[in-house]
Each structure stands twice: as C-alpha cells, then as structure tokens.
Amino acid sequence: MARGSETRTKILDVAQAAILTKGFDATSIDEIVAAAEITKSGFFYHFRDKNALAHALIERHIEIEDKLFDALFDRARELGDDPLQTMLIGLKLLAELLDMPGGHPGCIVATAAYQDRLFDRKVRDANARAVLGWRRRFRSMLEAIAQVYPMQDDVDLNHLADMVSAVIEGGLIMSRALGESSITSQQVLLMRSYLKILFSPGIQ
Structure with missing residues (x-):
C-alpha cells in the first residue's frame, strides 16, 4: 500500500472510531489530525472538509458491508437447501457475527443519518444509497422465498426487507443504551423466527 493510501486509511480509521463514539458534530478535524499523527495540511490533502470525510466513510462502509454480506450469505447458500433455509441460516450467522464482546461499535450510516443537517446533498445521497442497497439485497432474497413459500400474511416485500435494517x-441503539451487548443478535434471531412463521405453510 502506498504511503498516501496508508495515511488516508489511518485518517478514516481514526475518524470512524471517534465518530461512532460521540458523533460527527462532536468530532473535530483537529482531534482527528492529532490522533492520526499527521499535519492539518495532510488531512486536507485527502479530504477538503468534513463533508468529504463523511462521504468517504459512508462509501467505505458500503464496500465493506457488501463484502461481508456477500460472504455471509454465500456461506448460507452452501449450507441451505432452498431460499428460505438460506435466509434463516444467513440470519443465524449474522446474529453470531453481531454478538461481539463489549458490544458492536455502531453504524456510520446511522450516525450520519442522525446528524444529516451537517452534510451536503452528496453525503445524504450516499447514505440513502447504503440503505436502499440493503433493501435491494434482502428484497431479492425474500422474492426468491415467496416464489416457493406463500406468505401467511399480506406483507409488502420492501417493508419486510427494510425490517432487516430496522x-x-x-438493536444497536438498545444495546448501547442498556449496555447489553447481546441485544442486537437477540433481535435478529426474533426476526428470523418471524420470517420462519411468515413463510411456513399451514400456519394461519
């Protein structure tokens, strides 16, 4: 990795850790510069302002999460016999992934959404693209399930896909508020149970 790329990655890592702890508004460029052990001009070489930094963090989050979900559900497809089993296995794997000692650090997309007044249209659009990407991913999986298993309730598949993100x-908010690291994974497992019931034949 080139030195410039290493510095950019270090800035993003330092900024993300601070922002997930206390938000964008309370994280200053001076703080990031000091923690990354660079000059202020070094920061502005990579990011013209906090909008550019936020946009880069969201784009990186999308890339990392896409790879994570791809790998997780590819593994689920190897273990599952049909679309419903694949989804249920994938959610079980996701719950295990989210059950981190000390709790999950949080989501940069959610953090940016809470403080969207700070950002320009480019950042807000990137954030919306992240959320819509999750919707498309899970809707496609749910559509495949619905082709095999009729739903036991009249549920819009977009709304059902959004429920995964919600x-x-x-769960991350409740986990942080209550200091209970297992809450997010527990909620994912409850959602998994709901999907199992929703697509189970013979249940009214």
Missing part, C-alpha cells in the same frame, strides 16, 4: 439498527 432490527439491526434498533
């Missing part, structure tokens, strides 16, 4: 983000 459960994870809500």
Whole structure:
C-alpha cells in the first residue's frame, strides 16, 4: 500500500472510531489530525472538509458491508437447501457475527443519518444509497422465498426487507443504551423466527 493510501486509511480509521463514539458534530478535524499523527495540511490533502470525510466513510462502509454480506450469505447458500433455509441460516450467522464482546461499535450510516443537517446533498445521497442497497439485497432474497413459500400474511416485500435494517439498527441503539451487548443478535434471531412463521405453510 502506498504511503498516501496508508495515511488516508489511518485518517478514516481514526475518524470512524471517534465518530461512532460521540458523533460527527462532536468530532473535530483537529482531534482527528492529532490522533492520526499527521499535519492539518495532510488531512486536507485527502479530504477538503468534513463533508468529504463523511462521504468517504459512508462509501467505505458500503464496500465493506457488501463484502461481508456477500460472504455471509454465500456461506448460507452452501449450507441451505432452498431460499428460505438460506435466509434463516444467513440470519443465524449474522446474529453470531453481531454478538461481539463489549458490544458492536455502531453504524456510520446511522450516525450520519442522525446528524444529516451537517452534510451536503452528496453525503445524504450516499447514505440513502447504503440503505436502499440493503433493501435491494434482502428484497431479492425474500422474492426468491415467496416464489416457493406463500406468505401467511399480506406483507409488502420492501417493508419486510427494510425490517432487516430496522432490527439491526434498533438493536444497536438498545444495546448501547442498556449496555447489553447481546441485544442486537437477540433481535435478529426474533426476526428470523418471524420470517420462519411468515413463510411456513399451514400456519394461519
């Protein structure tokens, strides 16, 4: 990795850790510069301002999370016999992944959404693209399930796909508020149970 790329990655790592702890608004460029052990001009070489930094953090988050979900559900497909089993196995693997000692550090997309007044349209659009990407991913999986298993309730598949994100983000908030690291994974497992019931034949 080139030196410039290493510095950029270090800035992003330092900024993300601080932002997930206390938010974008309370994290200053001076603080990031000091923690990354660079000059202020070094920061501005890579990012013109905090909008550019936020945009880079969100884009990196999308890339990392896409790879994570790809790997997780590819593994689930290796273990599952049909779309429903694949989804259920994938959610079980996700719950295990989210059950971190000390708690999950949080989500940069959610953090940016809470403070979107700080950002320009480019950042808000990137954040929306992240959320819509999750919707598309899970909707495609749910569509495959619905082709094999009729739903036991009249549920919009977009809303059902959004529930995955809502459960994870809500679990992270509750986990931090209550200091209980297992809450997020527990919520994912409850959602898994709901999907099992929703697509189980013969249940009214």
